Amino acid sequence: MVRLKNISIGFWFDILLRIFLALLFVKLEKTEPFTRKIDNDELWLYKYPRTESYVPTSILWPLVFLTPILVISLVFIKNKNTNDFSQAMMSVTLALGLNGTITNIIKIIVGRPRPDFYWRCFPDGLENSDFTCTGNSDLIRDGKKSFPSGHSSFAFASFGFITLYLAGKLQTFGIKGKGNSWKLCLFIIPLIIALGIALSRTCDYHHHWQDVAVGSFIGFTLSYICYRHYYPPLVSQMSYKPYSSLFKKDEIESTKEQINGFNLYRNY
Numbered sequence: 329m330v331r332l333k334n335i336s337i338g339f340w341f342d343i344l345l346r347i348f349l350a351l352l353f354v355k356l357e358k359t360e361p362f363t364r365k366i367d368n369d370e371l372w373l374y375k376y377p378r379t380e381s382y383v384p385t386s387i388l389w390p391l392v393f394l395t396p397i398l399v400i401s402l403v404f405i406k407n408k409n410t411n412d413f414s415q416a417m418m419s420v421t422l423a424l425g426l427n428g429t430i431t432n433i434i435k436i437i438v439g440r441p442r443p444d445f446y447w448r449c450f451p452d453g454l455e456n457s458d459f460t461c462t463g464n465s466d467l468i469r470d471g472k473k474s475f476p477s478g479h480s481s482f483a484f485a486s487f488g489f490i491t492l493y494l495a496g497k498l499q500t501f502g503i504k505g506k507g508n509s510w511k512l513c514l515f516i517i518p519l520i521i522a523l524g525i526a527l528s529r530t531c532d533y534h535h536h537w538q539d540v541a542v543g544s545f546i547g548f549t550l551s552y553i554c555y556r557h558y559y560p561p562l563v564s565q566m567s568y569k570p571y572s573s574l575f576k577k578d579e580i581e582s583t584k585e586q587i588n589g590f591n592l593y594r595n596y
Contacts, residue, residue: 342418349425356432361472362439366459376443376533383528388479391525392486396420399490403497415558415570420489423554427485427547431478434546440475443533477535477543480526484547487522491515492555496567503565522547 366374383391400420404413442448448471449461461468495501500511526544529535535543560566566574 342422346421346425349429353425353428353432356429356436359432359436360469361436363472364439364441366441371446373536374441374443374445375447378444378447379532379534381528381534382532383479383525388482388525392424392482396486396490396493399493403493409573411573412570415572416493419554419558420486420493420551422557423485423489423551424482426554427481427550428478430550431476431481431543431546432473434476435473435478438475439472440536440539442471442474443536445471445474474535475539475542476546477526477529477539479529480522480535480540480543481547481550483522483525484519484544485551486547487518488548488551489555490518492552492559492562494518495562496555496559499565499567501562502567 397417397420400413400416403416404410446455447453448463448467449459450456451463454462456462495505495511495515498508498511498514499505500508500515505511522544526540529540530537558570558572560569560571560574
């Protein structure tokens with residue numbers, strides 16, 4: 329009874345934590361960032377032309393939120409493992425929630441202008457002496473949130489998780505995955521998609537390269553931390569199972585046998 333009670337408390341804490349992170353992310357989206365002073369000798373960094381996003385948020389959000397759910401659901405349809413499904417969902421939602429909150433907090437504190445900030449500030453090109461912006465307030469506020477790139481961090485948090493999840497399921501870096509180049513390619517493809525989204529932010533002049541580099545690092549680091557919180561290392565022979573499954577009583581013996589078999593192979 330105590331065990332069931334602890335599980336229930338832990339489950340509801342996990343749910344409430346993710347709801348809190350989602351609400352905090354929405355709140356931070358509307359928060360005014362720090363207004364950084366722009367020197368005349370660096371003004372050229374923020375005078376790039378305004379262009380439409382190559383990957384607008386109307387495309388980004390479905391990609392980063394629905395793609396992991398689709399992959400996890402397909403694995404569930406194949407394996408019929410409800411425990412793995414729930415653990416994977418907990419892992420990816422935690423990664424995305426933490427990523428959105430941390431990325432936005434840094435954006436607000438740093439307040440770095442975007443490459444096209446000048447034209448957001450002075451859409452008619454008429455600059456005043458005290459550099460007081462005359463453009464749309466929402467565009468100006470968003471224009472001061474360049475560092476780090478949210479597109480990049482979300483792309484690598486989402487597709488980074490997919491990369492790790494598939495590699496674990498296919499045992500890409502375990503003994504069974506050695507020599508199978510298609511498994512390695514399946515590991516790389518999601519990362520290429522994330523990289524393409526990230527690089528597009530420098531092509532449409534919405535971010536500096538440093539914003540993209542740091543955003544990508546944040547996203548992938550959080551996806552790795554959250555994945556490893558629920559799943560063993562990719563080199564483990566148990567990489568396809570969540571930790572919660574490894575410690576079930578009915579699977580302990582099977583796990584011991586597989587570990588012993590691996591030890592024999594390693595000694596050989």
